[in-house]
Amino acid sequence: MALTASDTDEVHLLGRIAAGDKLAFEALFRAYFPRLSRFVGRMARSAPLIEEVVNDTMLVVWQKAASFDGSCKPSTWIFAIAYRKTLKSLKASDEPVESDAALYEDDDGNQPEQLFSRRQLQHTVALALDQLPAAQRAVMVLTYYHEMAYGDIADIVECPLNTVKTRMFHARHRLKDLLWNERESSR
Amino acid sequence: MNGRVFRIDIPAHQAVQELLPWYAVGQLAPDEARRVHAHLQGCAQCRQDLEWEQGMHAEAAQSADPLPPGADMEAALARLMPALGPQERGTAGDGRRASETTGAMPAGAPARWWHTAAANQPSWLRWAIAAQWVAIIGLAALLLRPDDEPAAYRVLGSGVAAGGNLVVVFQPNTSERELRRILQAQNARVVDGPTVTDAYLINVPSAGRARALQALRAEAGVKLAEPLDAGSTP
Numbered sequence: 001m002a003l004t005a006s007d008t009d010e011v012h013l014l015g016r017i018a019a020g021d022k023l024a025f026e027a028l029f030r031a032y033f034p035r036l037s038r039f040v041g042r043m044a045r046s047a048p049l050i051e052e053v054v055n056d057t058m059l060v061v062w063q064k065a066a067s068f069d070g071s072c073k074p075s076t077w078i079f080a081i082a083y084r085k086t087l088k089s090l091k092a093s094d095e096p097v098e099s100d101a102a103l104y105e106d107d108d109g110n111q112p113e114q115l116f117s118r119r120q121l122q123h124t125v126a127l128a129l130d131q132l133p134a135a136q137r138a139v140m141v142l143t144y145y146h147e148m149a150y151g152d153i154a155d156i157v158e159c160p161l162n163t164v165k166t167r168m169f170h171a172r173h174r175l176k177d178l179l180w181n182e183r184e185s186s187r
Numbered sequence: 188m189n190g191r192v193f194r195i196d197i198p199a200h201q202a203v204q205e206l207l208p209w210y211a212v213g214q215l216a217p218d219e220a221r222r223v224h225a226h227l228q229g230c231a232q233c234r235q236d237l238e239w240e241q242g243m244h245a246e247a248a249q250s251a252d253p254l255p256p257g258a259d260m261e262a263a264l265a266r267l268m269p270a271l272g273p274q275e276r277g278t279a280g281d282g283r284r285a286s287e288t289t290g291a292m293p294a295g296a297p298a299r300w301w302h303t304a305a306a307n308q309p310s311w312l313r314w315a316i317a318a319q320w321v322a323i324i325g326l327a328a329l330l331l332r333p334d335d336e337p338a339a340y341r342v343l344g345s346g347v348a349a350g351g352n353l354v355v356v357f358q359p360n361t362s363e364r365e366l367r368r369i370l371q372a373q374n375a376r377v378v379d380g381p382t383v384t385d386a387y388l389i390n391v392p393s394a395g396r397a398r399a400l401q402a403l404r405a406e407a408g409v410k411l412a413e414p415l416d417a418g419s420t421p
Contacts, residue, residue, distance in 0.1 A: 020274060029264055037258040047257025054258075055267045063275050122250045125243070144247040149214040165205040172208065176239070 003073065010074035018066035029058050035075075035146065036082050042129065042141045043086045046093075053089050057082040072155050079146075080156045083138060090134060128178035136171035139164055199226060203233055211240035351378035351388035352396055353403070354413045359385075361408040369406050373399040388415070 003011070010031070016024035036054045044050060060081045068077055129137055138157055142148045148156075150164045157164070203226040209215050210223045227233050254260065353375070357366055370377065373391050380387035391399040396414065403412040 018274070022268070022271065025271070026264065026268070029267070030260065033258075033260045033263065034254055037255055037260075041255035041258065047255065050255055050258050051263045051266075055263055058267060059270065062271050063273075066274065066276055121246060125246055125250075143208050143212060143214075144243050147212045147214060147244075150209055168208055169205050172240075175243075 007073050007075070011068075011070060014061075014065050014068050014074055017062060018068070025058075025062055028061065032058070032078060036078070039079065039082060039141060039146065040086050042126075042145060043134065043137060044090060049089055049093065053082065053085045056085045056089075060085070073152065076148075076152045076155045079142070079148075079152075080158065083156050086138075087134060124179060124182040125175075128175050128182060131178055132171055132174060136167050136174070139167045140171050140175070143168065200230060200233070203227075203230070204236065207233065207237055207240050208243075211237060211244050350390045352393060352415055353389050353391055353400060354386050354411075354415050355389055355403060355409060356384070356386045356411040358408050358410050365408050369403065369408055373402055375399065386411075 010028065013024045013028045017028065033054060036057060037050050040050045040053045041047075044053065057078065061078055068074065129140060132140065135157065139153055142153045142156065143150075150161060150168070154161045154164045159167075203223050206215060206219060206223050210220060215223065223233075227237065357369075361369075370389065374395075375389045375391045378388045378390050382388075400412055400414060403409050
């Protein structure tokens with residue numbers, strides 16, 4: 001595991017947080033809130049849920065900072081907590097993943113011969129991602145949106161390396177099919 | 188010879204297919220990246236799939252908004268800061284040492300719960316052994332707990348109320364089988380004992396007590412047999 005300069009900074013911050021330094025905690029919170037809320041947002045798609053899950057995650061970071069043992073990157077450790085909190089909140093809210101699909105349907109998307117605009121494509125990808133099972137979606141989001149190596153993802157979702165690869169493989173095929181269907185139906 | 192020059196190495200192709208997403212985002216180890224690169228030279232399908240992967244990655248990079256709509260960092264921070272409670276003391280050092288000494292995991296591998304749940308993990312064993320000791324001490328305390336009426340202050344006469352009507356002391360070399368035979372012959376039951384003087388308080392049917400007493404005294408294994416009545420001193 002090669003630590004970058006920012007990883008080393010974060011290890012240092014975690015050390016200060018473990019000693020009860022609230023300023024260090026605030027710095028880490030500001031560094032992670034955007035990344036975590038994007039991750040949780042892609043997983044859960046509900047604004048009140050996003051803040052709640054991110055805050056729950058960062059509270060655990062505060063409480064358990066002393067148990068971070070440096071055996072993985074700080075980001076891997078923090079995302080693993082966020083992943084567990086997200087799954088828990090999805091289970092608790094029992095929210096169907098496609099519940100807000102309507103939010104992403106553009107009226108102009110149904111016009112014939114419409115050019116496939118970037119905005120539409122984003123919505124289409126978001127829609128297609130939403131239809132994947134949470135475990136596959138997490139692997140995809142962490143790869144494409146957070147550019148994480150599969151080894152780190154395996155630590156975050158707590159499964160073997162090969163499982164991450166096969167989940168990704170199946171998710172890509174599923175996503176390709178879904179994107180194809182979305183595009184065809186919006187033509 | 189079927190005329191084809193190249194044949195696809197199926198396992199290698201499959202392995203590269205699985206790695207393509209991380210090749211596209213530049214997150215492969217150097218040796219893996221080289222392997223994928225080499226395979227791409229001769230595999231049109233993988234090159235096409237790589238394009239799709241790069242498209243997905245570019246798409247993700249484009250749509251990376253600073254924050255999802257509705258998420259407010261300052262508001263979230265303002266809510267969280269006053270709610271920060273006490274912190275837990277870490278056991279990180281212990282877990283690290285455990286994995287290094289056993290060699291159960293490669294150096295630097297994270298000590299996750301499903302690894303540490305293994306039965307040969309010292310960190311897990313420590314807790315298991317601690318729990319065992321708690322159970323052992325607890326059970327021992329139950330066994331050793333003094334009775335409501337401690338034996339040291341009990342006189343044999345107090346057994347009368349509990350149904351004892353004879354006191355018997357057996358010869359020291361009497362076997363358990365012999366002792367059992369003697370008692371069963373008189374239809375006797377042990378009510379209490381052995382006491383500090385090795386006496387047993389027994390109960391025989393009161394109608395035949397005198398006869399039982401004679402019979403007991405006749406036994407070679409019986410050193411002493413005495414009737415026990417309320418108020419009498421044994």
